[in-house]
Amino acid sequence: MLRTPAPPVPRSGAAPRVRWLLAAGWVAQVALRLWLNRYHGAPVANPDETGYLLAARWLAGGAGADLSGSTFYQAGYALLLVPIFWLTSDPGLAYRLAVGVGAVAAASAYPVAYVLLRRLRVGRRAALALAFTAGSSPSLLVFSGFALADAVLPVVVLGWLVALHDLVAGGPLRRRVAAGAAAGGLAAYAMAVHLRGTVIVAVCLLVLVALWRRLPRAALIATLVSAVAGAVAGDALNGALRAALYPGGPRDLSGLLVERLTSLEGQAWALSGAAGQLWYLVAGTWGLAGVGLAGAAALLTRRSAPFVPRVLAGALLTLTLGIAYASSAALPDEHRVGNFAYGRYLACVAVAWTLVGMLVLLRARRLPAARASAAGHAQAGAGRASAAGRAQAGAGRASVAGRGLSGAGWLSVVRHVVAAAGLLAVTGGVVAWYAGDRLHRHAFIAFDFPEVIFLTQRPGSLDLVAASLSALALLACLAGAALARRPAVLATAVLGLIQMAFVVHLAPAPPAPGPDWLPAPSPPGRVAVEAGVKWNVWVPLSYRVWWTGIERFRGTPPEGVCTAVVPQEAGPPPAGWTVTGARHGWVTWSRC
Incomplete structure (x- = not known):
């Protein structure tokens, strides 16, 4: 995110080797996720996973369901799963294939992160190592094992940043037009995947408005056309899905959102929730997001900073704050600790901030040298590649590559680390002040806190202080490595060790054998569920059947139904029906 010289001319034959390394690294990333998720055989994050799977099955021409009153799960991610349901109707096999799709999508963050780092003028070897290490970040490992949109959104955000860079960086008009079309299209696709994508579209449009005089008209039009056309197509697809699977309408949060935005109490909820998401983002990236946020803010305040990094920093910072605030404002109070500190909504930007934080640590210590290098380039350009200019530019590159360390460099690294610690303390303090004892009274769901549980080794409660101190300890290790003689190698190695420790922590144990907790109707008969059956039974059953x-009824099962699922307190079945199963608050009646 700081001023750096242009990378040296690549050696002959380097490009093919890089492509092979990217391909091999991508395969390794996929294999790691498949190994971590080898025991995932059925949806567990309900109703989210089931909602996306049912959407994909309906889009593929299979059976739908009535999810009226549930949260609306959009079609953008489900489109990626449609081919699975063309190949098989078996729900178990289809789910395992969906996990495979998530592994492939999340592993693609590695090559995309490499491209982004190269755009930011990171050397080839350092970019390969850092992109691979960041590709195993928790936000890319945890959610890739589930049928969730969070498996693809981080890659979409990274790709959008690459396209945004190429749009504003100059170069041939054809390239900028293509980059604009990609930026608008990726933003529109994200909007079709999740409501967080709406913020991406808004930020993309803000960038166009802010830079409309500096961008070619053709590139502006291409960006707008792709964004608008993609948004319209996505809205039409989501409309069709909503009409088919939510005939009674999805869960309406618009009233709650308006109330939050127009009342002091609602604003307190939204702002404290946003602070909790920022706290989780910093802690869940081992403090690197805090360093990145501080570096981005400092870059935006320096008018002398390079134009393109300032645009990317402003876009990423606006996107992060917008998602944190909007998602918190629309989040209902579900009496869980995750209402106050939650990492899933900002997981889509966590990898980007991990990369930015590492770049800030590695470059902040060399700010004086980087400026000297920039002066060398200016002199070289003014002198038409004079010998003096080339010598000074080369000296700047050597300094950035990094052997020496000035006192100003030490101070710069320390300032960024202190800023990250301050951000962690302030946001954590806001969470503790607003939530109070609700952090202990409300339900703690382990699925909401994978990184925090790793930091504290407490799987049943949230300890803000312990998680913050652990994250800062890891950040201190990273900062110390960044101050060493070979900072890029050592800092990346330290980050890799932390990620490896998280992988070991995440490694699953074989599931304990036991009876199935869902009803087991037999095909091809009709299946109906009584209205009193809880959602955590009938929603996953809608995918199992x-x-x-699945049909819904009250009182007597409809005529022609073979299997009826009723509450356990429903009493004996009507004449002609036989009890065929009972567990977890439900009973099944059959007559076929």
Whole structure:
């Protein structure tokens, strides 16, 4: 994110080797995720996973369901799963294939991160190592094992940043037009995937408005056309899905959102929740997001800073704050600790901030040298590649590559680390002040806190202080490595060790054998569920029953139904029906 010289001319034959390394690294990333998720055989994050799977099955021409009153799960991510349901109707096999799709998508963050680092003028070897290490970040490992949109959104954000860079960086008009079309299209696709994508579209449009005089008209038009066309197509697809799977309408949060935005109490909820998400973002990236946020803010305040990094820093910072605030404002109070400190919504930007934080640590210590290098380049350009200019530019590159360390460099690294610690303390303090004893009274769901549990080794509660101190300890290790003689190698190695420790922590144990907790109707008969059955039974059952859509009823089961699922307190079945199963608050009646 700081001023750096242009990379040296690549050696002959380097490009093919890089492509092979990217391909091999991508395969390794996919293999790691498949190994971590080898025991995932059915949806567990309900109703989210089931909502996306049912959407994909319906889009593929299979049986739908009635999810009226549930949260609306959009079609953008489900489109990626449609080919699975063309190949198989078996729900177990389809789910395992969906996990494979998530592994492939999340592993693609590695090559995309490499491209982004090269755009930011990181050397080839350092970019390969850092991109691979960041590709195993928790936000890319945890959610890739589930049928969730969070498996693809981080890659979409990284790709959008690459396209945004190429749009504003100059160069041939054709390249800028293509980059604009990619930036608008990726933003529109993100909007079709999740409501967080709406913020990406808004930020993309803000960038166009802010830079409309500096961008070629053709590139502006290409960006707007791709964004608008993609948004319209996504809205039409989501409209069709909503009408088919939510005939009674999805869960309406618009009233809650308006109330939050127009009342002091609602604003307190939204702002404290946003602070909790920022706290989690910093802690869940081992403090690197805090360093990156501080570096981005400092870059935006320096008018002498390079134009393109300032645009990217402003876009990423606005996107992060916008998602944190908007998602918190629309989040209902579910009496869980995750209402106050939550990492999933900002997981889509966590990898980007991890990369930025590492770049700030590695470059902040060499700010004086980087400026000298920039002066060398200016002199070289003014002198038409004079010998003096080339010598000074080369000296600047050597300094940035990094052997020496000035006192100003030490101070710069320390300032960024202190800023990250301050951000962690302030946001954590806001969470503790606003939530109070609700952090202990409300439900702690382990799925909401994978990084925090790793930091504290407490799987049943949230300890803000312990998690913050652990994250700062890891950040201190990273900062110390960044101050060493070979900073890029050592800092990346330290980050890799932390990520490896998280992988070991995340490694699953074989599931304990036991009876299935869902009803087991047999095809091809019709299946109906009584209205009193809880959602955590009938929602996953809607996916389990692949041959027909689940019907809902009150009182007596409809005529022609073969299997009825009723609450356990429903009493004996009507004449002609037989009890065929009972567990976890439900009973099944059959007559076929």
